[in-house]
Amino acid sequence: MLHVKKALAVAALTLTVCSTALLAADDNKAGGGPEVTRRLSQEQYRQVVADLFGPSIKVGGRFEPDIRRDGLLAMGASQVSVTASGLEEYDKIARNVAAQVVSEAHRDTLIPCTPANAKQPDDACAGKFLSETGRMLYRRPLTQDELTGRIKVANDAAVGLKDFYSGLGIALATMLESPKFLFRQEIAEPDTEHSGQYRMDAYSKASQLSFFLWNAAPDPELLAAAEKGDLNTQSGLAKQVDRMIASPRVQGGVRAFFTDMLGFDEFETLAKDSMIFPKFNTKVAKDAQEQTLRTITNTLLVEKGDYRDIFTTRETFLSPVLASVYGVPLVAPAGNWAPYTFPDGDPRAGIVSQIAFVALHSHPGRSSPTLRGKAVREVLLCQKVPTPPANVNFTLVQDTKNPQYKTARARLHAHATDATCAGCHKIMDPIGLGLEAFDSGGSLRAAENGETLDTSGELDGMKFTDAAGLAKAVHDDPAAPSCVVTRAASYGLGRLPAKDETDWVKSLQASFKDGGYRFPALLRQIATSPEFYRVGPPQMGALDAPSKLASEEIHK
């Protein structure tokens, strides 16, 4: 691997603090994939602040966009850095949060001591706060240097601003914009169980576990378990895993996973033409996501059901505006959510027919069988659709106002008949055509431009006549449960499983199937697998790679 060779070259020329025996190790043979250093997502940042400082601390400002890699934002997290405008924003957010924490309204509850003189520095009190808070923010105890450094920041700032609390706030803000907070690192240590291999150190394990199950930083109990070495024993690890899965907080983790997998971040920039789809307002977009997430968590966590049932269940939850888009009456308590079951035979079965799927994968002005078929393949079945060739001859797709082409099926006729198009389109369009009963806004319709719709289609040989039939086809497709297993593992790892992790993934898929596709069991199995915590040997770059920027010279 290129970066290992480069690191080796650098290391060979420099003093290292690590044993030379490790220089010979090759990532792959040692087991585990490449290290991933992941930036916190917006939701994770907010969750940390809420967990640490309470829900009354407001987190305002704009976060850097996350990016999607290989189907998940959780994997893009290891590709993103922090741009200049991004750091400007992190700085604003950090100062804002810190100012609230040290404010008169909050200091008594959030700061565990009082300074001797509020107008002057107090290293002892500052140290106590920064040490405890820093441990939770960096997800491990601070080193002596780190603590000393931050106490000094608080001290200098308190002198400069003539106020202990302002000074403390400045120090806290610098921690909230530090890479040690914003990025999750995987610190490797030798694996005592498997000589020659490496595993994450206890704190990295705690983070790995906590972000996976709860989408949050490790809570005090988990950190304490890490400190005691409990996470390095199978029974100690299992105890924490079971605690966390039994907790209501696992709902948040499961919701975060499916929000990522189903691509709900695209809702932020989803546009629907308000003249063509007057019902589709921003509340609909928001509620639609909530509906799908509630359907999923109800099936998987509350009813502890079969994963595949999320594709076929007619039981869901609706808000008043969603009911209006679906065209069904709904009396909800105080205008909130009420359970709703679509009648037997209704085409609205499962999450594929829900607004969050059909409206998300459509154009602003009309539906798109191709986009929907592609989404079923890529999002739900983990099957890659090749990118379209650049030199497509679009003159074949005639004028859409042509009276001959009233429905999407007719307009996409060329996809099916032209040889260059059909190769790829036949793996998408026949699926999406089954969803044509749902317009771009997600409402049920029987006709388009006056012509009755034909919603028949097929998925890999399984034929159906309507969306409920498509739902069953997805339910019965073995790729669906396999896909969610791979996604869950990738989500937790922050990368695609490496080649020598294939057996592990296969065993996860087999257990998932044998156990009746129970999602909590899958979470447990992943979280208790040693594979989940395996990493390559620690990086040997004792010196920084030479930077091109002259300004760094100045800084030193």
Place this chain on the structure above:
Amino acid sequence: MIPINRNMNRRRVLRGMLGGAAVTVGLPFLDCFLDTNGVALADGQALPVVYGTWFWGLGLNPGRWEPAKPGKMEALNVELQPLAAHKDKMNVFSGMKAFLDGKPNGVHFSGVQGMLTGTVPRGMTADKPSVDTLIADVIGTRTRFRSLEVCCAGNPSHSQSRRSGAVVNPGEISPAALYTRIFGPEFTDPNAADFKPDPAVLVRRSALTAVADDRQTFMKTLGAADKARLDEYFTSLRGLEQQLELQAQKPAPLAACTVPGKVEESPIGTEIEIVKKNHMLFAGLLAHALACGQTQVVNVAFSDATSSLRRAGGTQTHHEFSHEEPVDAVMGYQPTLAWFFNEIMTQLAFYVTTLDSIKEGDRTLLDRCAIQTATDLGYAKLHGLENMPMLTFGSGNGRLKTGIHVAAQGEPTSRLGLTMQQVMGVPVSSWGTDSMQTSKTITEIVA
């Protein structure tokens, strides 16, 4: 530049300063703001050069934008007509293309990457910095913002500015938010009669050293790829430190600087009337920001490369029209596409007019700008990468000749990026990779 005492511990200095001593004690750090790359700002001579990009999606209708002859332009072709008033301050480049060298054509992607980074990537992941960041590293290091990016169609990821591969520098999508960012509480009016440095600013500046230290120790445990990402973090941190340093110092007065009125929240989306409105607000804000010395590099993305622009009540987006609308048998081009291009070029004209309307002495803000347009395709219907339209506006403080049509048939679009870097002072004689690599400056426009 006066050498900086590397041993000076900022925090030590800070104590002394805020103990009542004058701000000037800290000057050794601040000397570098006497601009040696151009002009001293203090005495009001020639103002610093400005570089910018203006991106739109889907190119133009071939045959309808290229001027008739190379050389001095007599008139503009029909799709550039909205820019007619600026004919003498702009250049048009025709015939240039993106070379794939056998790589797959990443539609709406490969072309713009070739144009702005000099490299057509192998897949759909860019891996080279865009020209504006290379230029910002030279001319943008002494302003409050190294660069400013705006995205008019509501998505920060539409920005084409990137420092390294994976992610773009996100653009502002809300004019109201941009107003607050530039002219809000942290703005220092260069023309204000009195200036009181806020002690908190220096405290914050000093505190950031601890973050820089964090990055150093953090880097030690990273692999090379992750190190590169943290390099970008460090650049961003330097940018933040610099902002604070500038905030602590009285800025030189700028006659053309006026603070615009507060901008209220406006709707954000891809519907073209909304995009136009936001673009116009952004244009005004950026012009004021430039006149007030807040930045020297501005990047505008009118829409995404795929151009999700749409008309209210319409079922198809600009992009869908580009593929689905037949070429009119009589007119010989796609009429709805022409409509969208006309709207876009009219907005580009508005942007240039806005820059041209700010008087600076006997010249205008536009005169010290060198704005480079970019687009993703030469012929949208077929994702064609031939003959990609490119324009520049302004002479960049006299560094560029204007009013010229350069017909460079079959040449790589990277020639313009190379030329712009050179006139901006980036020490580069060759730029790009594979067949996009070029060392041929477009000498016709270099003054």
Place this chain on the structure above:
Amino acid sequence: MLQFDSRRAARGRMLLSVATAALLVAGTAAAETKSFVISYLTDGNWSDGKTDCPAGLNMSAIDFYRRDLAKAGYKHDEIEAALKDFPGEGGLKQPWVPMVVTRGNHKDNVYAHPETIEDPGMIEVTGKYSYGFNLDGKGAASPNSFEEPDTHEKGVNNKLYKVEGCIRSYRGLPPPGRPSLPENLWDVLRDVMPAWLITVDAPNGFGKDGPVTITWDRALERITRDASGAVAQADMTYQVDPDPRSHNELKGEIKGNVITGMAPAWKMVLDPYLQPDISFANMHMRMTVAADGSVRGTIGGYQPWSTIYYGFADQGHIKEYAGSINLPALYYALKREADFDPDPKTGQNRQISSAYQIEAVPAFVAPSTNRTAQADSETKAR
């Protein structure tokens, strides 16, 4: 008018309400019920910008204040000083207010006692057309009656329109004319007041002509606006407010896509922002159902003119100057034009013919889950 069908492009969507989904089989005469929620309500004031007010429009508030204050004996300089920063909102003193409030006899509140001032005079509508209904049955022979602009029915009685139709802010200009004052008030009001519901029961189905029963009720919920912001969101569910004050049943008929109905008495609680309620005697309604299920129509009848007058006057000078509606003039005009229900002692008509335009969108109606036994029994007693 705030919204038109042209804003809603043909959707070609079939509305399926739960109750009828199973029943929509071509060819049967099965009973159908459809419900709607009112999205828009405004005074039925027709205007083409020309022929409705050939004598001109009533003057603006600053002008009639000048006139009235002069008549009340104030000197020119006093008046000009008082009106210098007219109207002077937002913290500035309003010196003209106490003067205009007592401009009748310098003592009594002229809005509570309009007869303390001489009739300032109201320019009234003299055009040919008006929305509304033939309430007195006299047809074209009815004095000062109008012709309905859409159906061309003659003998339309709408004296309220005659009175207020040449007040600038009340004129129902065609597009691109700006909305009238009542339209603006309604636009604010509809977000905060309980919605109005209409349910139509068609025993022979909506595809066939025949008799229908029409029910009006208030809802517990307010409307939700759709993505355009101008119209109520269709297919929302509303619970019926069991309060009998706003429960009305009408007999009517459906012909094609036009539904008409009548009731000897009809009342719906509204809001003092416009007027506290609309209480019709001899209520008529007509509405047209479009292909996408939306409704446009007119409701009309006689209503007590004092309710209308106090709908303005209870805010004193505020509606007077904001809408340039000379309130004493309005009082005298309403009194003069009132055309129904004479007081047995004085002979003064107590009610005035009027009409309103409505627009509505499809809705689901459900019984209230907040019913109380008392409300139920009151409903039954009615």
